[in-house]
Amino acid sequence: xxxxxxxPKISIAQILWFAAGLFLFGGxxxxxxxxxxxLIDIAVFLGLIMLVAGVSNIIIYANKGKEIHGSxxxxxxxxxxxxxxxxxxxxxxxxxxxxxxxxxxxxLFSGVLKVIDSxxxxxxxxxxxxxxxxxxxxxxxxxxxxxxxPIDDLVGINIVVAIILFVxxxxxxxxxxxxxxxxxxx
Numbered sequence: 001x002x003x004x005x006x007x008p009k010i011s012i013a014q015i016l017w018f019a020a021g022l023f024l025f026g027g028x029x030x031x032x033x034x035x036x037x038x039l040i041d042i043a044v045f046l047g048l049i050m051l052v053a054g055v056s057n058i059i060i061y062a063n064k065g066k067e068i069h070g071s072x073x074x075x076x077x078x079x080x081x082x083x084x085x086x087x088x089x090x091x092x093x094x095x096x097x098x099x100x101x102x103x104x105x106x107x108l109f110s111g112v113l114k115v116i117d118s119x120x121x122x123x124x125x126x127x128x129x130x131x132x133x134x135x136x137x138x139x140x141x142x143x144x145x146x147x148x149x150p151i152d153d154l155v156g157i158n159i160v161v162a163i164i165l166f167v168x169x170x171x172x173x174x175x176x177x178x179x180x181x182x183x184x185x186x
């Protein structure tokens with residue numbers, strides 16, 4: 001007879017999601033600590049953080065895709081994030097004004113994917129669908145807000161990018177905590 005009081009084993013998926021979330025939070029802190037004019041100087045680091053986040057979702061999909069509900073949306077988010085990371089990684093954004101637009105597009109796309117994923121999770125009666133829906137709508141709002149020039153001017157480009165990275169980090173941390181609800185226990 002097994003010990004029923006055993007603590008659940010942490011999955012590699014959870015480790016990757018928590019690590020990616022921490023990297024994204026670190027990127028947010030890096031953006032906060034930078035002046036808006038110097039944000040272009042840290043674009044490579046932000047691109048690397050995006051790449052880590054995207055690749056972590058792709059690895060999780062490759063290893064656990066058959067077990068995780070909605071894993072095709074996870075793959076789509078990972079692939080788009082990894083591909084979009086190439087722009088800041090290779091400094092394709094010449095003007096600093098492009099940075100919030102770029103990160104806003106990423107945030108919008110990711111928000112759309114999370115909202116669609118949450119609707120599918122709701123249909124499958126997966127109880128964590130509300131959390132993903134909330135994160136998805138927050139991503140939609142922050143992504144859209146990042147494209148409004150007066151908001152960038154009011155709070156600063158660095159703060160807009162930091163908020164986007166913090167929201168993305170929350171999404172990854174949420175996935176890590178909700179992993180047991182997302183897996184198919186056959």
